[in-house]
Amino acid sequence: MTETVATAPGLPWQFAAAERRGHLRAAVLILPLLLFVVVTFAAPVIYLLSRAIYDPSVAQTLPTTLQALQNWDGKDLPDEATYAALVADFKKVAETNSAALVGKRLNYEISGVRSKVIAAANKATEMTAPPYKDQLIALDKMWGDRLIWAKIKQAGRSYTDFYLLRSLDLERNVDNNIVPVAKSQAVYINVLLRTFYISALVTLITLALAYPVAFMLAHAPERLANLLLIFILVPFWTSLLVRTTAWFVLLQDNGPVNNLIQFLHLSDGPFKLIFSRFGTVTAMVHIQLPFTLLPIYGVMKGISPSYMRAARSLGGGPLYSFFRVYLPLTLPGIGAGCLLTFILCLGYYITPALVGGASDQMVSGVIASAMNQENNWGKASALSLILLFATFVLFFIYNRIVGIDKVKLG
Amino acid sequence: MLKPAPYAMPIEKALFYGGWIFTALVLLFLIAPILAIVPLSFNAEPYFTYPMPGLSLRWYEDFFGNERWTGALFLSIKLAITVTIVSTALGTMAALGLSRAHLPARSVILGILLLPMIVPVIVVAVAVFMSFGYFGLIGTFTGLALAHTALATPFVVIAVTSTLTNFDWSLQRAAQGLGAAPVTVFRRVILPLILPGVISGALFAFVTSFDEVVVALFLSSAEQRTLPKQMFSGIREMISPTITAAATVQVILSICLLIGVELLRRRSERLRGIT
Numbered sequence: 001m002t003e004t005v006a007t008a009p010g011l012p013w014q015f016a017a018a019e020r021r022g023h024l025r026a027a028v029l030i031l032p033l034l035l036f037v038v039v040t041f042a043a044p045v046i047y048l049l050s051r052a053i054y055d056p057s058v059a060q061t062l063p064t065t066l067q068a069l070q071n072w073d074g075k076d077l078p079d080e081a082t083y084a085a086l087v088a089d090f091k092k093v094a095e096t097n098s099a100a101l102v103g104k105r106l107n108y109e110i111s112g113v114r115s116k117v118i119a120a121a122n123k124a125t126e127m128t129a130p131p132y133k134d135q136l137i138a139l140d141k142m143w144g145d146r147l148i149w150a151k152i153k154q155a156g157r158s159y160t161d162f163y164l165l166r167s168l169d170l171e172r173n174v175d176n177n178i179v180p181v182a183k184s185q186a187v188y189i190n191v192l193l194r195t196f197y198i199s200a201l202v203t204l205i206t207l208a209l210a211y212p213v214a215f216m217l218a219h220a221p222e223r224l225a226n227l228l229l230i231f232i233l234v235p236f237w238t239s240l241l242v243r244t245t246a247w248f249v250l251l252q253d254n255g256p257v258n259n260l261i262q263f264l265h266l267s268d269g270p271f272k273l274i275f276s277r278f279g280t281v282t283a284m285v286h287i288q289l290p291f292t293l294l295p296i297y298g299v300m301k302g303i304s305p306s307y308m309r310a311a312r313s314l315g316g317g318p319l320y321s322f323f324r325v326y327l328p329l330t331l332p333g334i335g336a337g338c339l340l341t342f343i344l345c346l347g348y349y350i351t352p353a354l355v356g357g358a359s360d361q362m363v364s365g366v367i368a369s370a371m372n373q374e375n376n377w378g379k380a381s382a383l384s385l386i387l388l389f390a391t392f393v394l395f396f397i398y399n400r401i402v403g404i405d406k407v408k409l410g
Numbered sequence: 411m412l413k414p415a416p417y418a419m420p421i422e423k424a425l426f427y428g429g430w431i432f433t434a435l436v437l438l439f440l441i442a443p444i445l446a447i448v449p450l451s452f453n454a455e456p457y458f459t460y461p462m463p464g465l466s467l468r469w470y471e472d473f474f475g476n477e478r479w480t481g482a483l484f485l486s487i488k489l490a491i492t493v494t495i496v497s498t499a500l501g502t503m504a505a506l507g508l509s510r511a512h513l514p515a516r517s518v519i520l521g522i523l524l525l526p527m528i529v530p531v532i533v534v535a536v537a538v539f540m541s542f543g544y545f546g547l548i549g550t551f552t553g554l555a556l557a558h559t560a561l562a563t564p565f566v567v568i569a570v571t572s573t574l575t576n577f578d579w580s581l582q583r584a585a586q587g588l589g590a591a592p593v594t595v596f597r598r599v600i601l602p603l604i605l606p607g608v609i610s611g612a613l614f615a616f617v618t619s620f621d622e623v624v625v626a627l628f629l630s631s632a633e634q635r636t637l638p639k640q641m642f643s644g645i646r647e648m649i650s651p652t653i654t655a656a657a658t659v660q661v662i663l664s665i666c667l668l669i670g671v672e673l674l675r676r677r678s679e680r681l682r683g684i685t
Contacts, residue, residue, distance in 0.1 A: 347530025
């Protein structure tokens with residue numbers, strides 16, 4: 001035996017080779033899914049995020065104008081050559097919709113300029129001789145204001161911080177300094193705060209409801225607990241849309257909940273339950289409750305009853321023993337359940353859209369309307385970036401305390 | 411412990427009975443909305459109001475007879491089956507690879523594979539809408555199937571990985587030592603043991619696609635209606651009472667799936683000798 005080992009000098013090498021072959025086999029098994037997820041999922045998300053800081057529409061359409069603006073000091077109006085360059089650029093893109101795209105982009109910064117830019121682009125094709133400066137200013141006095149030129153210069157950078165600043169209610173002013181936007185346009189910080197507030201509120205309510213229920217179930221006889229768990233698992237398995245539909249029906253002005261209120265003579269007129277903050281929070285609590293409850297229940301099931309007995313027999317009162325012994329033991333479950341619910345709440349779209357108020361949308365709803373109604377990809381991307389960043393930070397914490405592959409599936 | 415502990419103080423007894431009343435109310439809150447919608451789907455009148463003036467099956471007739479709904483149901487089933495097959499195959503293979511001990515960069519790979527579960531669905535929807543357009547995939551079955559498969563694979567990976575923890579790999583070596591080819595080892599030894607995990611992963615994948623609405627709203631064309639998308643517009647645009655029938659059918663379906671997964675979980679634990 002010793003001889004065979006001694007005469008096989010390559011044994012460590014053979015071990016290493018076998019280990020490498022094993023790794024290779026594992027890699028071959030993993031690679032198809034990895035490629036699939038990267039191509040169909042990660043790449044689109046990265047592309048989306050890149051749109052938050054990359055918008056070449058102005059740079060591509062007005063290259064000579066931007067070149068002429070490079071030496072502009074920003075204090076007075078640009079010189080005649082710059083105006084001539086703008087007219088030349090507009091002439092080059094006549095018959096295409098590029099000028100409209102520039103107008104749309106500049107309109108995000110100064111509202112109402114879109115039509116003026118398109119008008120100037122159309123008029124430019126008829127302009128044959130200088131002075132272009134006077135002709136453009138005569139067309140619209142906007143061209144005699146250095147603001148539009150400062151904005152063209154800022155928007156001319158393909159890599160722009162405009163969308164991200166806007167998502168935080170900031171903008172660059174005419175002198176290229178970052179300042180808060182006008183009060184009337186400052187809406188996005190509010191949307192983000194509202195999203196966090198609703199998520200926190202829903203998380204706290206689910207915790208307040210889930211903790212006592214988990215406690216009672218964890219200490220009930222096994223068969224009764226399993227029976228009662230069905231009440232939690234059936235909603236858990238019912239689709240989010242179906243449950244939102246249920247609330248949509250229940251909360252109608254003439255719906256069952258208002259029927260019940262009037263039947264009990266609690267109020268005469270119907271309560272405004274749907275299309276309000278109340279509707280959003282109620283439906284979200286209903287949907288998220290199992291997510292908060294199940295991890296807490298799991299932790300409570302693992303706590304040996306002898307701890308509480310020991311605390312009691314050592315003279316601790318019921319409340320004292322609970323708060324000093326039992327509650328700290330359940331903290332991992334509370335952390336896991338609440339964090340998961342909070343993270344999932346941040347991304348809610350369907351429920352606020354169907355039972356929430358139109359002016360009370362969360363960040364997902366604002367992203368959706370930026371895409372569907374405004375066709376503003378930059379804004380949608382910047383808000384997505386912020387939402388994704390918040391989600392990732394929280395999941396990083398979740399992963400640290402729970403482990404992401406331990407997410408309970410039911 | 412349906413009675414308070416014998417040494418319980420009065421305050422504990424009060425908390426105990428109060429706790430059960432509270433539990434009953436919370437469980438009622440959880441189940442009532444889902445149950446309340448079922449009788450309404452038999453309402454003879456197109457209102458969501460109790461008491462109901464009469465019973466009828468007209469909303470079920472609409473659901474199973476109207477081409478808008480049957481087409482949506484058919485498309486959703488077709489889509490979910492496609493997604494289930496592809497994601498179960500890819501996810502099971504990846505889980506087997508990930509189960510190898512001392513795999514380098516395992517946590518990084520797992521993190522990437524589970525990304526679709528973490529990223530908020532609106533971000534996914536906008537991202538695929540922006541990029542699938544370059545490949546002509548918007549409004550196509552392929553586009554929807556690709557996006558849904560990406561969303562479904564993490565659940566398969568998790569379900570199969572959990573059956574592979576504590577997996578006795580000496581069974582594989584024994585089969586190999588007895589001369590079985592790798593494919594035979596997988597088919598005759600490994601697959602039967604991890605089958606409960608594979609099937610429950612497949613059920614999760616099916617449900618993920620079948621219930622998914624946000625990506626479908628962004629990616630599908632006007633004529634391409636999945637069942638959730640049809641329900642969404644049924645609520646948003648016309649408030650058709652058929653949504654109550656559609657919801658009831660889906661609740662029944664989810665209860666069936668829940669029973670299926672629960673039975674599989676028990677079988678899996680028995681197979682692996684946990685209980």
